[in-house]
Amino acid sequence: MTESQVNASTADTDAAESAEAEQGGLERKMETRHLTMISLGGVIGTGLFLSSGYTIHQAGPLGAIIAYGIGSMLVYFVMLSLGELSVAMPYAGSFHLYAKRFIGPGTAFTIAVLYWLNWAVALASEFTAAGLLMQRWFPDSPAWIWSAAFIAVVFMLNILSVRLYGESEFWFASIKVFAIIVFIVIGLLAMFGAIPIAGYDHAPLFENFYNDGWFPNGVIPIFSTLLTVVFAFSGTEVVGVAAGETKDPAQAIPKAVHTTVLRLAIFFIGSIAVMSALIPWHRSGVDTSPFVLVFQSIGMPFAGDVMNFVVLTAVLSAANSGLYVCSRMVWSLAQEGMIPRVLGKTNFHGVPVFAVLFSMAGSLLALLSSVVAASTVYLALVAVSGLATLVVWASVSVCHLRFRKQWLDQGHSADDLKYRAPGFPFVPIAAIVMCIGALILVICDSSQRSTLLYMIPFVAICYIGYYASVAWRRKHGELQDDTRGDTQG
Numbered sequence: 130m131t132e133s134q135v136n137a138s139t140a141d142t143d144a145a146e147s148a149e150a151e152q153g154g155l156e157r158k159m160e161t162r163h164l165t166m167i168s169l170g171g172v173i174g175t176g177l178f179l180s181s182g183y184t185i186h187q188a189g190p191l192g193a194i195i196a197y198g199i200g201s202m203l204v205y206f207v208m209l210s211l212g213e214l215s216v217a218m219p220y221a222g223s224f225h226l227y228a229k230r231f232i233g234p235g236t237a238f239t240i241a242v243l244y245w246l247n248w249a250v251a252l253a254s255e256f257t258a259a260g261l262l263m264q265r266w267f268p269d270s271p272a273w274i275w276s277a278a279f280i281a282v283v284f285m286l287n288i289l290s291v292r293l294y295g296e297s298e299f300w301f302a303s304i305k306v307f308a309i310i311v312f313i314v315i316g317l318l319a320m321f322g323a324i325p326i327a328g329y330d331h332a333p334l335f336e337n338f339y340n341d342g343w344f345p346n347g348v349i350p351i352f353s354t355l356l357t358v359v360f361a362f363s364g365t366e367v368v369g370v371a372a373g374e375t376k377d378p379a380q381a382i383p384k385a386v387h388t389t390v391l392r393l394a395i396f397f398i399g400s401i402a403v404m405s406a407l408i409p410w411h412r413s414g415v416d417t418s419p420f421v422l423v424f425q426s427i428g429m430p431f432a433g434d435v436m437n438f439v440v441l442t443a444v445l446s447a448a449n450s451g452l453y454v455c456s457r458m459v460w461s462l463a464q465e466g467m468i469p470r471v472l473g474k475t476n477f478h479g480v481p482v483f484a485v486l487f488s489m490a491g492s493l494l495a496l497l498s499s500v501v502a503a504s505t506v507y508l509a510l511v512a513v514s515g516l517a518t519l520v521v522w523a524s525v526s527v528c529h530l531r532f533r534k535q536w537l538d539q540g541h542s543a544d545d546l547k548y549r550a551p552g553f554p555f556v557p558i559a560a561i562v563m564c565i566g567a568l569i570l571v572i573c574d575s576s577q578r579s580t581l582l583y584m585i586p587f588v589a590i591c592y593i594g595y596y597a598s599v600a601w602r603r604k605h606g607e608l609q610d611d612t613r614g615d616t617q618g
Contacts, residue, residue: 172389172447173305177397180361181401182404184357185419191344192346192348197358197361197398199355201393201394203522203563206556207525212550213548214529216548224241224521224524227528228528229465235591239595244458244521245455248454251363252452256279259444259445266434282445287452287453289480294480301443304439304442308439308443312400312403312436313396316407319407327428333406337409341410355567361397365393366525367453379548383548404419404423421440452492456487461473467595526556529550529556
């Protein structure tokens with residue numbers, strides 16, 4: 130064997146041992162199909178079925194497609210970086226462990242808390258949406274009752290074994306993927322006149338794209354809606370979180386990365402194009418799913434109810450993935466000793482029950498938003514969640530740059546990697562620039578600026594809290610030297 134091959138073999142062994150040490154009671158039970166569908170399940174929810182209407186209303190048909198196109202590119206870049214990191218170091222709860230190793234422990238803790246909050250907010254949004262969707266069938270019932278019922282359902286699904294969770298999410302996601310394909314096909318038939326649609330005595334084609342001008346509200350809304358788009362795509366990175374519970378990360382993760390991003394681009398942009406062509410942009414919003422509006426316009430009332438059921442399934446699927454991710458992040462923090470270690474305990478099925486219970490607290494926001502003002506608080510939650518996602522994505526790209534540098538400094542070559550992200554270093558650098566650009570847009574937008582102003586002191590508190598905790602534990606002799614090979618101290 131050459132020296133490079135010996136080094137690569139040693140590195141693979143070290144990475145495997147380190148990853149095994151990270152398991153802490155979790156089991157590797159998920160397969161490639163589970164991983165792909167869990168990632169799709171975490172993304173295809175309110176972001177596509179409800180928030181897409183808001184994006185079309187603000188940016189116009191073509192503007193919405195451009196916004197989702199930019200979002201797709203950013204997601205692809207981040208996923209390529211995450212794919213390389215996850216294959217090399219398949220840790221459960223990967224993000225903050227990568228940050229701990231390649232940036233610093235304070236940053237790692239902050240990222241973990243931000244990501245937990247990101248999904249706690251997402252959970253609130255999904256449960257809020259579930260309550261709103263149920264009001265289609267039960268208009269006189271309060272949304273919060275339905276939200277509470279679905280909270281109980283999702284909780285029960287998450288205390289099952291990891292494999293059963295993956296299996297249930299696979300079928301949840303399959304339902305909505307099939308429904309989106311059917312929606313796009315039927316929508317295209319309506320667009321080209323093969324199926325009649327209300328309000329038109331001819332094939333609509335692309336009239337709604339240019340009737341009021343290509344950009345009816347100007348170009349600026351394309352960029353101001355990017356946070357909503359980022360929220361819509363948040364969840365793809367679940368692949369990294371689930372890497373520690375995947376049977377064969379080296380094979381499963383790269384396949385899941387590429388298939389997930391490709392499918393999302395087709396589903397999101399295809400759906401946006403169809404609904405934009407069939408629904409005038411000024412009729413789109415968040416009160417009713419654009420998918421349901423399309424089927425109603427085609428004159429298929431029962432199909433509208435069926436689609437409402439599919440959207441409901443999609444929302445619960447996204448919440449199911451969200452609670453999974455939340456609990457694994459809490460579990461990982463507990464394993465690191467950054468929060469009480471009791472939250473890191475698992476049952477005989479390898480499920481971190483206490484972490485699931487703790488994370489479910491985020492769903493209480495759903496009750497608040499649905500009781501107070503669902504159509505306004507909901508959109509605010511989307512903005513906050515999108516901002517946290519940007520921070521996490523940027524950290525993944527930074528870790529990718531530093532990982533590759535360390536890998537080469539240790540005498541390896543890029544060819545030694547089991548999975549090498551194409552386009553390095555352009556891909557992570559471009560992702561960082563795009564994330565920073567989106568944050569700058571937030572500063573320029575007065576309606577979203579307050580989100581960033583709240584985020585800055587929160588991040589400062591996380592850093593202060595972490596280092597205060599370290600100082601306290603060191604003073605009382607409770608701090609363990611657990612660097613796991615960290616290079617930044």
